[in-house]
Amino acid sequence: MKIAVFRKAHFNAAHRLHNPDWSDEKNKEMYGVCNNYNYHGHNYDLEVKVVGEVDPESGYLIDLKRLKDIIKEKVENKFDHKNLNLDVPEFANWPTSTENLCYLIWDIMQKSLGDQYEVTIKLWETPRNYVQYPANG
Amino acid sequence: MKIAVFRKAHFNAAHRLHNPDWSDEKNKEMYGVCNNYNYHGHNYDLEVKVVGEVDPESGYLIDLKRLKDIIKEKVENKFDHKNLNLDVPEFANWPTSTENLCYLIWDIMQKSLGDQYEVTIKLWETPRNYVQYPANG
Amino acid sequence: MKIAVFRKAHFNAAHRLHNPDWSDEKNKEMYGVCNNYNYHGHNYDLEVKVVGEVDPESGYLIDLKRLKDIIKEKVENKFDHKNLNLDVPEFANWPTSTENLCYLIWDIMQKSLGDQYEVTIKLWETPRNYVQYPANG
Amino acid sequence: MKIAVFRKAHFNAAHRLHNPDWSDEKNKEMYGVCNNYNYHGHNYDLEVKVVGEVDPESGYLIDLKRLKDIIKEKVENKFDHKNLNLDVPEFANWPTSTENLCYLIWDIMQKSLGDQYEVTIKLWETPRNYVQYPANG
Amino acid sequence: MKIAVFRKAHFNAAHRLHNPDWSDEKNKEMYGVCNNYNYHGHNYDLEVKVVGEVDPESGYLIDLKRLKDIIKEKVENKFDHKNLNLDVPEFANWPTSTENLCYLIWDIMQKSLGDQYEVTIKLWETPRNYVQYPANG
């Protein structure tokens, strides 16, 4: 029996959208207030979807305690109360857009859980804007 | 990298469910209180899902400011603080069900954004009832 | 032991803001899009706060089933799927502002529950705008 | 025109996770506090997704009043204010995990609505943990 | 500068409403389905309001980490994944109504925080029903 389990988490981080290959004018034009020199920040909300087979004995797809601990260790500890541009090496030369952050979290979670599970990530930058990878997961 | 971006919006409108080809009795039987002669109304909540390729330079699927402006101009301005039956020409001879309104908004948004993007619409009539088109988008 | 119990409810209604003593221009200027001739509408959310003494035997301030039934009979049945301007006699010559509607619901609930209880009403016209009467209840 | 309609519902129930084929130690290790001997409980939130063809005359996929009544009669009446382990025969020898409960509700709703509709169930055990069957419905 | 700080928490518990001094008929009549012999349960949501003076040096009313730890140790550990009737000694002869549970949590938190702070508790049994003590805190 294939089923999906979802777990929510969140973290608070500072960032600015800035592409160092572009002029200040082009950055301003493309990113608007999100390019603010001194950073701004968000309460990011995260939803991890895990698809796989239910174990008939326990009735579990995955122990939620284990899923919660992996999210805590691999995602929350890496991003919470951090500056995405300065404290996260992957973003040294990569724009900190919600799209890119969502893909990075998917990559972390899919590798942590292994091929037995299919992972989909939803990431809210604000309650009105969010992103999902894979697009139809 | 194919990804999905979601943007929420809302509008407030009056409507009544009524099929002019039916008798008053059949309208009452089919639509119940939603057929009230003097209209009733809703705070409609809307979620626009846009699927496409991320631009590697900007990290954006679509500039959210542009998406927000299109929703404002093409959807909110058309329906907000309006009577769907009397103020929206498309509903002159078409029931103002949430299903039909959802399809109409999908049609507007898909045409506005073009073939480069795949659009899916969720439309809430109340927090407990909502509709999605396409069904598995 | 004095305690407060809260119960939520909701209803959907059409209305327009319009003062018949004013010119069309003054109505437009004061009420903007809320003055739309053909009405618009809302999902009104309601919270009834009831303050009184807990009955030590049952541990209840008030039987919530009874409170729910009074709200249903006196408030939801009166306003749900109605046009506030046309279907509610109290608004024949009184603007259908959220302030006035909140006061009217307070008056109905306070009289229905009697002097043994102190009632406060919160009324949401949208998730971002709401009203409370009494102001510090 | 194929479309999806969603309806939310909820019920409150007690349960404990326990596999009678296992030792007390194994149950404790697998299920942790969820194995508490005297039960604990949840406000389960439910979302029923129904996919099918819109009737062009009424503009309805399904009469929401009928959908609401089926959910009430077949799901809420069966589980609300019950002990899943003791009051629901299907769980006599089957763990009361959210996964299994979600599948059971799907089975009930799909059979009640018939082959004309495709049903998907989301079931929240808490606001942060939920399950969906079918996984990609 | 007197200010209020609020912190949310939650716990999941089983209970039944039952007064052992009453006949089964009277219990059934007063409490309805909440009297179910085998218990039912809830996700209780809790909001702790703490009023006091801000420390001008730190800008804090109270260290939220300390407040969170007290709520965890004194409230969540006592009630989470428990049966209120069987696992909580205070309810041996006292109905497990939301009113009484709210008062008990207020008493625990006010004593834990001391006279320097004024505590108010809001306790949700469901998203539509909740209780506050003190009534106007």
Next chain:
Amino acid sequence: MKIAVFRKAHFNAAHRLHNPDWSDEKNKEMYGVCNNYNYHGHNYDLEVKVVGEVDPESGYLIDLKRLKDIIKEKVENKFDHKNLNLDVPEFANWPTSTENLCYLIWDIMQKSLGDQYEVTIKLWETPRNYVQYPANG
């Protein structure tokens, strides 16, 4: 007729908790991860409560369009997409705690609206932690 009107708003900002009069050790001990050198950030949610007399002619306490514009101009424009420590002069030597930010917003709004109205501010740093000034407003 004295009534209360509430309006919600939000802004996204970066900050760090840091008292320059303290050693790095004391800052770390008091503020924990909130002291992160490179800042972190939040989606701040704001609720402005305005108490006053309803105008009997219009049925309005205050034109919500005017209230929305004042909040936009005086609060959102000042804090949104900013770094509270670096971009807001009032915080040059004052910790950017939620308590202090809430008081500052109250001071701005009370002065903007004038003595005819009594203002109360609620400010959410996260969905689980928030602050109110005045404490019993």
